Amino acid sequence: IESPPETTTIIITATKPDGRKKLFAELRKRAIAIEFRPPYDNEIPAWIQTHVKTLGRQIAPDAAHLLHMSIGSNLRELNGEIEKLFIATPSNPISREDVAQVIDNTRGITVFELADALGHRQLNKAQILIGRLCEQGEHPAGTIALLVRHFGILRRARWISGQRLPRNAIASRLKVPAFFLNNYLDQARLFDERALWNAHDALLDADNRLKSSGGTPHEILAHLAYRICRASP
Structure with a gap:
């Protein structure tokens, strides 16, 4: 850690990393540190819209909100539902009605x-x-x-x-x-x-x-x- 090669990339996974510990302090001092934290709950609708856009489609704000309220904040589950939406509906942007239909067909009571x-x-x-x-x-x-x-x-x-x-x-x-x-x-x-x-x-x-x-x-x-x-x- 004190003298790593310039091409070194270190990936650390942790639920709640303690930035005060020596390891993290040294890494921040000697390298560029990027934290990939999951979005907070109130950031999920915006994350849905951004993620859908990176996949080449659009989703209406009220549709993203309904998807969040129905599925929750688990990114893996949300990604799975987005994949189902892509398969089930050709409309662009994806509408609230599209989300409601797919959820009704796959998840029952929400x-x-x-x-x-x-x-x-x-x-x-x-x-x-x-x-x-x-x-x-x-x-x-x-x-x-x-x-x-x-x-x-x-x-x-x-x-x-x-x-x-x-x-x-x-x-x-x-x-x-x-x-x-x-x-x-x-x-x-x-x-x-x-x-x-x-x-x-x-x-x-x-x-x-x-x-x-x-x-x-x-x-x-x-x-x-x-x-x-x-x-x-």
Whole structure:
């Protein structure tokens, strides 16, 4: 490391590399260091659009958002769904309807539908969807992650909607396509601020229970749905 040949390339894979350690400090001092971190959750729709573009096609912003909400943030799974879209639809750009059709044909019930049911406080529908998601083998940790994002948007939507901003400005601040804005705003109105923070706490509790084996995924998600939908509005 102290005197490597100029042609040397070192690739290090790590979940959370500690840049303070001597190895990383020396590499940064003596070479060009490039970090290929996965995109953050709020960067996924833009990543989808960029990735599709590098493959020679275009995808509409609302289609990228729906793909993210339905599939999650796993880049390998997203790439697989993008490949299916390329095969299934010739349209360019790829539309929201194209994404919905491919997802309906290949994945059954989606977490997006569960988020929508919980956002509308439809407990019975949410419980049915949870049962079907568990039957499909949907990863519960991924489900929780998407629900955390969804209710984070609802909290921001409730706060921003009181500022009397133009619709495009609200959508921009929420980082959601304008096509979905009314749905988020309608859901946000069904909760007061306390209820939304209670939902946030319920999601964190559910995540902790999953990690500590505090029940089956179905039991944990069903209890989560009850806490969210029955919280005081």
